[in-house]
Amino acid sequence: MIAGITTGYEAEFDFPAWAGPPRLPWLLASLPRAGSTWFSHELWATGCLGAPLEYLNFEPGGPWGHASGRPDEQARLWRQALATRTSPNGAFGLKAFPGQLHHVQRGNPALVAEVMRLLLGPAAPRKVVELRRRDRQAHAVSYARALLSGVWRAEQEREGREEPEFSSLAVERAMAMLDQQQAGWQAMYADLGVVPLLLWFEDALADPAGALAQVADHLGTRLDPAARVAVPPIRRQAQDGARDWLGRLGG
Structure with a gap:
């Protein structure tokens, strides 16, 4: 949990207990700052x-x-998520970034193997939804600013952290990191013969209902409508700083 912030991982948001493996496990594959939390x-x-959150995010501060x-x-924690975050129809979603999988793989390869068997093993549905951001420069700016400031959520902006100093080098590095992680997803798809449903954040933001219908159809x-549940709202972070950086980059 993150102190002072309602993240959605709290027990009050659990589904009714689910026994056994989920009937429809699936992966929401994305990158940091691509709009995947929203x-x-x-x-x-x-x-x-399901409730596709970052159930493999064990990094400090996560x-x-x-x-x-x-x-x-x-x-x-993983098995607890399976039991409490599988929706009543048997769907269980995991949101993940390549960096998180690599982090867990280094210290707990057995868990990664267990997760991959459930999601993408020979007997699994092998359903993947990939969320990407079309505006690569804006994506890199957002990632660079978060890495420099440590501010990843709107709630953290209230803590009075200083605005990160503009750095075109930081944006270049963030772009390279995002490209490397994206290449990791593409390599996984090729290795496993998986064809994901590709959605763009900008399109999902413009038509959320349409994007949700595409996911349901893919799965x-x-x-x-009667199954809807209350979840913590996601507040958008202030955009002034990001717009200033994009202006300096000519974006």
Whole structure:
């Protein structure tokens, strides 16, 4: 958990307990700062697509940072998520970034193997939804600013952290990091023969209902308006600083 911030990982947002493996496990594959937090909550609110949050984010400062370096606790949290974040129709979503998978792989390869068997193993549905951001320069600026400032959520802006100093080099490095992570997803798809549903953040933001319908169709399930659940709202971060950086870059 993140102190003072409602993140959605709290027990009050759990679905009713689910016994056994989910019937429809799926992966929301994305990159940092691609709008995946907002979209994951939109998916979750349907009550029919699981609650695709970052259940493998054990990095310090992350939602389950207390489990960093503790493989047994990581495995417990993962199995707890399976039991409490599978929606009543049997759908379970995991949102992940390549960097998170690499981080867990270094310290807990057995857990990564277990996750991959569930999501993409020979007997799995092998359903992947990929969310990307079309405006690569804006994406890199957002990532660079978050890396420099440590501000990843709107709630953190209230803490009075200083605006990061403009750096074109930081943007270049952020672009290279994003490209490297994107290449990681593409390599995984090729290795496993997976064809993801590709969605663009900008299109999902313009037509959320249409994007949710595409996901449901890809997963082979349906959306039931009566199944909707309340989830924590996602506030958009202030955009003035990002616009200033884009202006300096000529974007």
